Amino acid sequence: MTQPLNLQTQIDAFRGDRTYLGADHARNERRTWIVAAICVATLVAQLAGGIIFHSMALVAGGLHMGAHVAALAVAGIAYAVARANARDPRFAFGAGKVGYVAGFANAIVLGVTALLIAIESVQRVLQPETVDYHGAIGLAAAGLAVNLVCVWLLRPVHDHAHDKDGDLNLSAAHLHLSADAVVSALTIAGLAAGDWLGWTWADPIAALAGAALVGHFAWRLIVRAGAVLLDMNPSQDLTETVRGRLQDPETQVLDLHLWRLGPGHHAAVIVLAAAHPQAPAAYHARLNGILGLSHVTIEVRDLRTA
Template sequence: MNKCDYHHLNHVKEQHKSKKTLWFTLIITLFFTVMEIVGGFLSDSLALLSDSAHMISDVLALGMSMTAIYMATRNPNKKYTFGFLRFEIIASFINGLALAVIALGIFIEGIKRVMNPREVDLQLMLIIASIGLLVNIILTIVLSRSLKEEENLNIKSALWHFLGDLLSSVGIIISAILIYFTGLSILDPLISMIIGGIIFTGGAKIIHESYLILMESVPEKFDLDSVRHDIRTVEGVVDVHEMHLWAVTTDHYSLTAHVFIREDSQPLSTISTINRLLKDKYGLKHSTIQIEHPAINDHGLYGKEMLLKKQAYSS
């Protein structure tokens, strides 16, 4: 960092719990993915093969999530002044897209197999699905507990992956049992298509959440009008404008605002009071407040109205 940035807030995110959770999840997932791919080809079950494709995406998603967590620990520099926190959101967006694409692929293949049903090895299909159910229950519990301790969109996207896997395993088991008793092989692709719909829903949710952050929209937990109102209540403040509130990544927020103050106010004291308000009430630790005077800073008709207000206050 340059000397001028000595007091720059470090945009760094240490996520020890998330890191351990993802390493454990990645190792278990990689092992079971190999098992499910082999089992899917041997049993010729679309339900197993579609789930194994989803598991491959899990491995890639977890690898990307791990990269995002390590990137988030790197300090800002003169080029990346916000650090590398945003990579977490980029990774989540890609993970969400992967879920959606896989779901569409499952749906297309399901339609093909509905038109041309194929025999499946029910015993092998049931054994692997049962193992998968146990694995996915364990991983879902582990990820859920981690998410409660550390808010992380990557963990949330991974959780959606494994909720999809868990439902896939349940669907495959139900499919195998129904095929055994009815002899209807068409149930295998039908169950797969239902699973694909659930996976697509999870992917769409992750895409939406990460899209909002990438577009720097106001986070849902904040009411911009309420924040603006509270700033206006600070002693000496006449009005607030050019206000922006966005998330750099999950749980890391920034705010900027221009503030008109009375001439008899102390600018440094006013800024300090506003920053303290934002931190104590809203948890906003990274805020940039710019003090302005409507007679000096041209704001057109709006500035003239503020100037009249200031004159009214003075009189």
Template sequence: MADHHNHNHSEKHHHPAPKNYGPIFAITIVLNLLFVAVEFAYGFLTNSTALIADAGHNTSDVLGLLLSWGAIILTRKQPSKRFTYGLRSTSILAALANAMLLLVASGAIAWEAIERFSQPPAIAGLTISIVAAVGIVVNGLSALLLMKGSKGDLNIRSAYLHMAADTAVSLAVVLAGVAMLYTGWYWLDPAISLVIVVVIVIGTWGLLRESLKLAMNAVPENIDVTAVNDYLYQLKGVTDIHDLHIWGLSTTESALTVHLVMPNGHPGDAFIDECVRILEEQHSVHHCTLQIELGSTDHACSLTATKPVLPHHH
């Protein structure tokens, strides 16, 4: 019968991240690159493998920030003949890559820590504490800058988690450095490293799970499928619905397609426009395609057999 594609409503006000977070990513990347340079320099000067290892870990975080920033830039690219939705889904890939990067970095820290338990090296506690204190400032400031955007965007949240994890690492290193300075308990260094790894893994697991789901076209966490299903069923003139699909276009946007069975025929554009508005404002669905059918033949596709995704009883 009739397809209605509405892609113009969400463009106006559902992309705050690309506009606001470019300069923030630039600042955090420059700050972290400077800190990595300082850490490497002091690591070589003091012969501290701990500082060199941490500088290596922070380098992976800069890579994570670059991934997130790059994805934000790509999400702004206009759709093309080949990529009809643009490159919005790069933000999902960046969040997934960042989660994996954090887990790999955690594994490297854990491996280093376990090796150090057998023969903890003598460490320049004061130097380590001073450099790590600078790390608290740099990483803490970076995390604060990214905190606001992390609530509504999985991609920015992945970058925020990198910085928050690093702040925790730096704080633990300061405490370990001071403790080793006064006690000579050099085993504290690997012990605290392992505690930090556990904290990072717990925080990253949720990010990995969510980004994997989005990459596999799962319904985004913030959308209630039952509520959407119920809303569509109660629309005037709708006797049945089928092929309801909702998925994430990016870490901030979603899309929906559905077949509405309306025996009295197409209700007109005003009806469709109102549906699209309600779905966006009340259900966080930004790009909708509503297909109207009379119900005179069996239109149900093989993906959902012959029943709606969520059967509804009148």
């Protein structure tokens, strides 16, 4: 069916409902709160142990765990808010981006925590304190075991959960705990070096190395979440796939915008010009089967008058 000349026609396509939440939203929300509760208990133990045993590395681990507790609480609240507002018409493209707002906020907090740990670690290098290595090592080992359990609980169900299209809330939480596991290992190494080799500087240096690692992961989260919140093109490959499906000798893609709506969901706004325009539904049918393309708007123009 040929469209009248100069007629702008749009078609919005929806696959499933318009919530744009992640496929494992409920499961991820539930496990986030479970891990948050575990982290609260670990936080109390690490801070108490750091004070009792005079270990900066344990205090750093406790502060880092505190950041995890805050991050997990924010992530859990974000899941609840997104779920509660999934069909709220005030959200033009659903509430799928709530998790990215939470992820960005958590990344900022994580970066500040890394800075505070680094400052305190430098002070301990300049003014070392006596450390009860035996007690501190045991508590650090327990902290590492807790971290590994939490990392396992937050493991993604699907292979895509850690890639750029996955659930940033889950990915951020998993990244936090994975980084903390490495920090715990560094803590144990620093305490062991101080106990066995007499390197009193090893404990705060291990904390400083952990701070650098935490800062690195914080920056990665800022970049990922910021890109989504600013509607940057999430995938050049997906863009070219859409363009390739639509463009042919008689059809030109004049404009194409692609952005992320939520975990695993993308939207596209496309302007086409065709020598013999068809109904927009015909062009939309060409995009069927493209994974992650959840909302499409197509405008068709007559190439002879475009």
